[in-house]
Amino acid sequence: MFILKRQDVEISSIQHPQREQQIPILNYQGQTFRLLSVFGATQEEEAIAFWRDLTDHRGKACVLLEEPERYSVWGKIRLEQLGTEPSSGGTRGSYIQACILLLQTVYMDVEDFLGARQAGLFQKDIAKILIDSNFPQVQSTQAVQQLLKIDPLTNSDFPT
The missing domain is CATH 3.30.200 (Phosphorylase Kinase; domain 1)
Known part of the structure; x- marks a missing residue:
């Protein structure tokens, strides 16, 4: 090719x-x-x-x-x-990576277009939604901050 x-x-x-x-x-x-x-x-x-x-x-x-x-x-x-290999249980890890990347992209766009103050409010709102929904491994705003900073393509330490 x-x-x-x-x-x-x-x-x-x-x-x-x-x-x-x-x-x-x-x-x-x-x-x-x-x-x-x-x-x-x-x-x-x-x-x-x-x-x-x-x-x-x-x-x-x-x-x-x-x-x-x-x-x-x-x-x-x-x-x-x-x-999709046998007994893989689907592409769950790929979906988690994609969701984290989307969240990080939206956060960066909010910060770029609307400023640091709005980005902080966005982060607080996302944290409230995830905590109220009992999202796995997200019990505090620090956990959301970590999600916004990790590299999901090279780091496998993200929520299940």
Whole structure:
């Protein structure tokens, strides 16, 4: 599909929905890819052959990431597919991450457009709603402040 350079992509990681491990994720122009294989800098031909086999012969949507110290092959995925493995219980972790990201985005927009005072009032209102609704692991305004500051893409310590 594509041969890319490191500066063209964004690499992050997310928590695997079933196991206690991080999964490397590559983002390129709105598409998401999962790491399939890594090759050393001296294995350029092997990396290209593996990538071509996946794209040309198996019909997979893949990218080859070319870096100075290594080559890596990434296969296209949809993030919701990570939670659909057998006995996963769905994509609950992904939904929690998405909800936290949305909450943080709205909070930052309120702060940017309306100022710090309104952002503080928004934070208090959200805290009141979550506490009154007996939201899990949110018993104080400090817990809401923590939700607004954590990075849910790299931190797996968020409410269940």
